[in-house]
Amino acid sequence: NYLAYDGIISNKQIANSKLATYLLSEEKKLDEKMAAAEEKYAAKFVLMNKAIAEMNSLKEYLDNQLKNLPFTANNN
Numbered sequence: 001n002y003l004a005y006d007g008i009i010s011n012k013q014i015a016n017s018k019l020a021t022y023l024l025s026e027e028k029k030l031d032e033k034m035a036a037a038e039e040k041y042a043a044k045f046v047l048m049n050k051a052i053a054e055m056n057s058l059k060e061y062l063d064n065q066l067k068n069l070p071f072t073a074n075n076n
Contacts, residue, residue, distance in 0.1 A: 002008050 004010070
């Protein structure tokens with residue numbers, strides 16, 4: 001009954017083989033989703049860094065302009 005062609009062990013082997021195949025396909029799908037999410041967030045991070053760099057540049061420009069105004073405390 002256990003070792004027959006369609007016995008319990010054979011059926012369990014087939015079921016486990018199908019489960020392993022299914023799990024591998026699910027793992028592949030998850031890997032693809034994770035790679036896509038990583039790419040999306042990396043692109044957003046690059047854009048955010050660019051925006052911060054532009055804001056810092058504008059801040060430095062405005063700081064310099066304010067320092068050079070007449071009648072400021074630094075210009076006595």
